[in-house]
Amino acid sequence: MKRSNIKLFIDRALSRSIGQQFVVMVFVLLGTLAISYMLLLPAYSKQGWAEFCFINGYDISYWLLPIYLLIDTNALNNLYMCGANSWLLVASSIVYIFGLLVCSGMLIGVITNYIDHRVKNHRDGLVHYVKSGHYVIMGYDEMVPSIITGIFEKDENADVVLLTAMDANSIREKLLRSIARDKMDQIFITYGHRMVKDYYKDVHLEKAVEVYIVGNRTRSAHDAINVECIDSIGAYLSETKAKTRLQRITCVFEDLDTYSSFKTTEIFSQIRALGIEFIPYNFYEGWARQVFVNRCYKEKNRPDETIAYPSVYGEGIGPYDKKHVHLVFIGTSNFSVACAMEAAHHLHFANFENDNSQKTRITFIEQNADQELREFATRNRHFFEIQPYLYQDIASGMKEPEVRTELVDSRLEHTGFLDVEFEFIKGDVYSLSVQNLLRTWAEDDEQHLSLFIAMADQRKNFMIGMNLPDEVYDCAVPVFIRQDRADDFVTNLRQADGNVIEYCHVKEGNLIKTARKGRYANLYPFGMDDMAYYTDETANKRAKLINYLYCHCSENHFPDQGVLDSTPTETIWEEANKAWNELSVALKWSNLYAAYSIYCKLNSLRAMSSSSLTEEDIEALAATEHNRWNVEKLLMGYRKARPEEDKYIFEQFSSDFNKTNKKKLFIHHDIRPFSDLDDIKLLDYEFSRFIPWIVQMTDN
Numbered sequence: 001m002k003r004s005n006i007k008l009f010i011d012r013a014l015s016r017s018i019g020q021q022f023v024v025m026v027f028v029l030l031g032t033l034a035i036s037y038m039l040l041l042p043a044y045s046k047q048g049w050a051e052f053c054f055i056n057g058y059d060i061s062y063w064l065l066p067i068y069l070l071i072d073t074n075a076l077n078n079l080y081m082c083g084a085n086s087w088l089l090v091a092s093s094i095v096y097i098f099g100l101l102v103c104s105g106m107l108i109g110v111i112t113n114y115i116d117h118r119v120k121n122h123r124d125g126l127v128h129y130v131k132s133g134h135y136v137i138m139g140y141d142e143m144v145p146s147i148i149t150g151i152f153e154k155d156e157n158a159d160v161v162l163l164t165a166m167d168a169n170s171i172r173e174k175l176l177r178s179i180a181r182d183k184m185d186q187i188f189i190t191y192g193h194r195m196v197k198d199y200y201k202d203v204h205l206e207k208a209v210e211v212y213i214v215g216n217r218t219r220s221a222h223d224a225i226n227v228e229c230i231d232s233i234g235a236y237l238s239e240t241k242a243k244t245r246l247q248r249i250t251c252v253f254e255d256l257d258t259y260s261s262f263k264t265t266e267i268f269s270q271i272r273a274l275g276i277e278f279i280p281y282n283f284y285e286g287w288a289r290q291v292f293v294n295r296c297y298k299e300k301n302r303p304d305e306t307i308a309y310p311s312v313y314g315e316g317i318g319p320y321d322k323k324h325v326h327l328v329f330i331g332t333s334n335f336s337v338a339c340a341m342e343a344a345h346h347l348h349f350a351n352f353e354n355d356n357s358q359k360t361r362i363t364f365i366e367q368n369a370d371q372e373l374r375e376f377a378t379r380n381r382h383f384f385e386i387q388p389y390l391y392q393d394i395a396s397g398m399k400e401p402e403v404r405t406e407l408v409d410s411r412l413e414h415t416g417f418l419d420v421e422f423e424f425i426k427g428d429v430y431s432l433s434v435q436n437l438l439r440t441w442a443e444d445d446e447q448h449l450s451l452f453i454a455m456a457d458q459r460k461n462f463m464i465g466m467n468l469p470d471e472v473y474d475c476a477v478p479v480f481i482r483q484d485r486a487d488d489f490v491t492n493l494r495q496a497d498g499n500v501i502e503y504c505h506v507k508e509g510n511l512i513k514t515a516r517k518g519r520y521a522n523l524y525p526f527g528m529d530d531m532a533y534y535t536d537e538t539a540n541k542r543a544k545l546i547n548y549l550y551c552h553c554s555e556n557h558f559p560d561q562g563v564l565d566s567t568p569t570e571t572i573w574e575e576a577n578k579a580w581n582e583l584s585v586a587l588k589w590s591n592l593y594a595a596y597s598i599y600c601k602l603n604s605l606r607a608m609s610s611s612s613l614t615e616e617d618i619e620a621l622a623a624t625e626h627n628r629w630n631v632e633k634l635l636m637g638y639r640k641a642r643p644e645e646d647k648y649i650f651e652q653f654s655s656d657f658n659k660t661n662k663k664k665l666f667i668h669h670d671i672r673p674f675s676d677l678d679d680i681k682l683l684d685y686e687f688s689r690f691i692p693w694i695v696q697m698t699d700n
Helices: 003-018 018-043 062-069 073-079 086-123 144-155 167-177 181-186 198-202 222-239 256-261 269-273 283-294 334-347 369-379 432-442 460-466 470-474 486-497 537-551 563-567 569-579 584-606 615-635 654-666 682-691 691-698
Strands: 134-138 158-162 187-192 210-213 247-255 277-282 297-298 304-309 324-332 360-366 389-393 402-404 422-426 447-453 479-482 499-508 510-517 523-526
Touching: 003 479, 134 144, 134 369, 144 158, 144 181, 158 167, 158 479, 158 486, 158 537, 167 181, 181 187, 198 222, 210 222, 222 247, 222 269, 256 277, 256 283, 269 277, 277 283, 283 297, 283 334, 283 523, 283 584, 297 486, 324 432, 334 360, 334 447, 334 563, 334 584, 334 615, 360 369, 369 389, 369 422, 389 691, 432 447, 432 470, 447 460, 460 479, 537 569, 537 691, 584 615, 584 691, 615 682, 682 691
Parallel strands: 134 158, 134 210, 158 187, 210 247, 247 277, 324 360, 324 447, 360 422, 389 422, 447 479, 479 523
Antiparallel strands: 297 304, 389 402, 499 510
């Protein structure tokens, strides 16, 4: 069947853009004008057409008469009144009708349609406004409002362009739940696909300041599509002749393994070659960092306020404290694994060197603990090559956890020296044996206990959190309950029970009065979708300064304090930023983890100021820093050197060979107890000594 090409051409021209509609209207007007001349031409004579053109003393060119009849609604009446001949009247009437239809009706219709079309395109995100100095968010899911809030915290006057293929009106309604109405004028929703380069021109990607690649985390191919998007951006920017203003690309990865791989691999070298910083971001780890490092979150209804999380290590753990930190995770969801990994990175304390039994313990309670153990150990095989794990099968009646060393590499000379250990308990959280275990831990004065209920089902999380053993509530154990969307119920419940109550009981015949808060005063929500993104610019600045110190290190010593004090601050930051941009992804993350650890170190040593530390403090901090570094390297994929490749055993290894091993083979010779290190341990002392300077330089 043949198609009507003329009709198709006209319909496409009318539907594609309002400009083409105006072009069609111009052609119609020209055609109408031509027909008008043809109709009036037989009536042309000095007694007909020409006589009419002289009306009321005004000399009108008779070639303008057709136009006059088309556009002037009173022209036909004037023609009739002047006594024009019959043919002129008939022809003029036809032209007049054309004028009513085309010049009046069609023109008004096109203008009205233009207004409607413009409004519809604006609502659908098809009109583009912002051209430079803006922030671009690609894709949409429930964490986007928190990203926008973070952008406005950095720059309250920022313009945010949201590129998405979803319905713009529905997204606008969702944003209104979390974003202040007056801020909505700074958010521009644009239709487009994040993998297609043609849409990058619409949002002027090359002139943006930052790009956030979000996508939709509920889709199975989310991470693969985001990787494709990064490649497309790299290709687009490479093809763009104009110099890009883009400084940073933050990409969200849903899968923990995918995310971890991008922390150590230079997979996006094309982006780095353009001078753009690439930052991977994970929803689960982002939340874990809010709990352990930032220790706060923002309610969606009150984005200007922060709600504080309690410390999982109390008021701090000093070198001679007898308590250890114990985190218990109910379930082994992505949240549990991410929080456990983040805790292992950050929770290191000085009392471990004085008493090696004071390890930070991370416990998983799961009915399928055997399977989860194998998966977790496979992910972190080099950690468990050194550190045994604890296992207990409550379901089968096992009374005490046993230390299992089957994963420990027998070829290694030094094992079991890490200050973090993992425990896996097979059992049902609803069982009496698990409930009794929680009760015992809550009453143990030698541990800082915290519970994390992070199962996949939000309803189960809430039900478990509301029905824990009484001892958990009585001993004020922090209970973190994962919630999908809103924090309102848990937050309101905690606030309602937050008032201090006088509690009385009899002990040894005496009436004792103590102050106690309500039953649910220590319940805290976490993991809410639209409060997921939280930036820590202070930690980023500290990481840059740490790298700056290492770049100026000579013979395991940092620059003299006097030299730093005499160097202009602007010069230090200029050099620090330049060195940071040249750093590999793995070393960036290593410096970031060192920066995050400062929060815990300052709290633990109760040195909450920038004043000088004592030599005893520095000694304790240096050992703690190396313990933290050991865990960091192992969890990032490095492994301890085996005897046949260990520079501490064979002096034949040159420094160059050692450096090659570390970078390319992920082998590190310094993964060992602090006391077994050579002169490299001086760097741990130096880093600890300069913590006050780092804090002072980044204290806002």
